[in-house]
């Protein structure tokens with residue numbers, strides 16, 4: 177394992193960010209991630225820096241809207257990729273158990289080794305938490321129309337038949353394909369300009385581990401869905417960035 181823990185003091189101003197980065201590095205060592213995982217993480221980190229590394233009021237609103245739609249859904253599913261599992265695997269299992277829904281592993285660069293490592297890790301977390309959340313993705317038997325190759329693979333009793341999907345850190349192509357299937361697609365992505373953010377039903381512009389924790393806390397409140405305007409939420413995130421960087425050095 178990498179040893180940032182020993183060299184970074186908790187009083188370091190970048191401690192939280194460095195510890196989140198360490199989770200990605202450690203998961204990479206365990207064979208859970210593709211080589212490009214740290215690059216995708218870095219893009220998220222850069223946006224988080226500009227957003228102020230905290231949940232903005234508009235992100236909290238979007239999180240609440242996503243929770244409301246997950247509660248209202250008939251067959252919700254939480255789709256998980258390697259980074260989401262590395263950063264918030266326990267919290268997404270807890271949320272899935274609150275919702276009574278499965279999680280489905282769906283990764284861009286699918287190999288039997290990576291799938292095995294991710295399924296094994298989630299099973300371990302399930303038993304540590306005393307939960308029995310159904311973990312799908314290991315035996316794909318359906319395809320997302322319009323997506324070629326292994327990333328289009330999914331399960332008929334999971335993503336394929338779900339009416340509402342929470343997709344943290346989604347690839348833009350897959351997000352578009354899921355929306356085209358008529359599903360409600362709830363995205364967590366720190367980049368308000370990504371195709372995922374722009375094409376989804378509700379975009380939450382916030383860091384994935386903060387969002388998962390916020391969602392767990394909101395569940396008992398049972399929020400109700402509203403008429404959500406995704407473009408407005410994304411613009412609020414951009415406005416926050418502009419506000420944070422305007423007149424910094426004048």
Ligand code: ATP
Nearest residue numbers: 216217220345347348365366367370371372383384
């Ligand atoms: P798109 O295909 O949607 O246009 P992209 O190709 O730029 O986006 P990907 O590399 O496919 O993006 O997916 C990674 C996305 O996840 C990035 O948009 C990045 O901002 C976001 N991201 C990375 N780490 C985190 C994190 N910890 N929390 C939230 N979002 C994150």
Ligand code: MG
Nearest residue numbers: 346347348349
């Ligand atoms: Mg992409």
